[in-house]
Amino acid sequence: MKAVVCDAWGPPGMLKVQELPDLVPAPGQVVINVHAAGVNFPDVLIVQGKYQFKPELPFVPGSEVAGVIRAVAADVSAFRTGDRVIAFVPTGGFGQQLLAPAQSLIPMPPDMDFDTAAAITLTYGTSYHAIVDRAKLETGENMLILGAAGGVGLAAIEIGKALGARIIACASTDEKLAACRQHGADVLINYNKEDLRAAIKVATGGKGPDVIYDPVGGDYTEAAFRSIAWGGRHLVVGFANGAIPQLPLNLALLKGASLVGVFWGEFTKRDPQGNMANMRQLLRWLQEGKIRPHISKRYQLDEAAQALNDMAARKVTGKIVVLPQ
Structure with missing residues (x-):
């Protein structure tokens, strides 16, 4: 089989596609033919050795996949060859x-395609x-989303709307904000053109957001x-900007507010x-059309290296996927 291999810490450009032996399941495992693999910002950090999780070299990056089971261990009874599955x-x-x-x-x-299945877990x-x-977001609350056009940002918009919240989406370009609008955002803030604090004040009538994502x-x-x-809750999800x-x-x-780690x-x-x-619950919402x-x-x-470079350069709107087959 072919796979992208990271054999030294460094930028994505160091990654190479190599021919590796076919995989064999150990007890409790299955082997999946990967039809689609989601690309995420942590993947960029992991290959550089900059993430909380540091795998042993060499390794194949990528964490979320969708595909078809090609082999199962003898002790696995819940799945069989040919099953379509999602794995993280x-x-x-x-x-x-x-x-x-x-x-x-x-x-x-049964009606889900592999690309979508590989884009939902992380x-x-x-x-x-x-x-x-x-955050325990409640119906009617205001949720402000920074970096709202990224993968987690668009997901947060849709989940917030499914829960009945009012969504204020912040992004760096009008094109990205247009995608936020398409996914349900109620208010749009371009923080490259507007003063963020002033725009938030206008958007919330001076009250401020109940939840910040x-x-x-x-x-x-x-x-x-x-x-x-x-009493607001500020969700600390990540640092795509690069600075903590x-x-x-x-x-x-002063605000009686909470910093909440995620x-x-x-x-x-x-x-x-x-x-x-x-x-x-997410799969139910997907089938109901509440998330997409x-x-x-x-x-x-x-x-794959270019996909990671595009992710690092913040050129990505929503999700991108690698198609290994």
């Missing part, structure tokens, strides 16, 4: 075959855990947190049953 794994996604624990698999709904799983489990970090975090409503903000903690005191990957390990329940992953570009396996 630490590594291995950017290859034609993937080893995955059978207990981590999600059966694909972004929608992260956003659902953040908004529902951590922040996958960006950098200078936008403090400006948003200074605008938060009394240093917030004056007296702001939390680490979906660790949540899936500590509460796998809770994560599976979340994924089942936006896939802006598809890449062949030998273009």
Whole structure:
């Protein structure tokens, strides 16, 4: 089989497609023929050795896949060869075959395509855990989303709307904001053209957002947190800007506000049953048309490094996927 291999820490351009032996399942495992693999910002950090999780070299990057089971271990009874499944794994996604624990698999709904299936676990799983489990967003509340046109951002818009919230989407270009509008955002803020705090004040009638969804970090975090409503919840999702903000903690005191950490990957390990329940709800919403992953570009396996470079350069709207077959 062919796979993208990371054999040294560095920029995505160092990645190479290599021929590897076909995979064989160990007890409790299945082998999947990967038809689509989602690309995510953590993938950019992982190949550089800059993420919380640091795999042993060499490894195949990529964590979320959709495909067809090609082999199962003798002790696996819940799945069989030919089943269409979704898997989220630490590594291995950017290859034609993937080893995955059978207990981590999600059966694909019969009418779902592979691209969509590979685009739902990390972004929608992260956003659902953040908004529902951590922020406990309520109907009628205002939620401000920074970096709203990215994968987790568009997912957050749709989940917020499904829960009956009013969504204020912030992004860096009018083109990105147009995508936010298409996915349900009520108010749009271009923070390259507008003063963020002033625009938030207008958008919320001076009250401030009840929930801030922040996958960006950098200078936008403090400006948003200074605008938060009394008792608001600021979700710390990630730092796509590259800079980890240093917030004056007296702001939390003055607003009675909470800084709420969101680490979906660790949540899936500590509460796998809770994560599976979340994924089942997301799949129900998908079938009801309440969420619809936006896939802006598809890449062949030998273009995986370019996909990661595009992600790093923040050229991506919604999701992008690699097609290993």
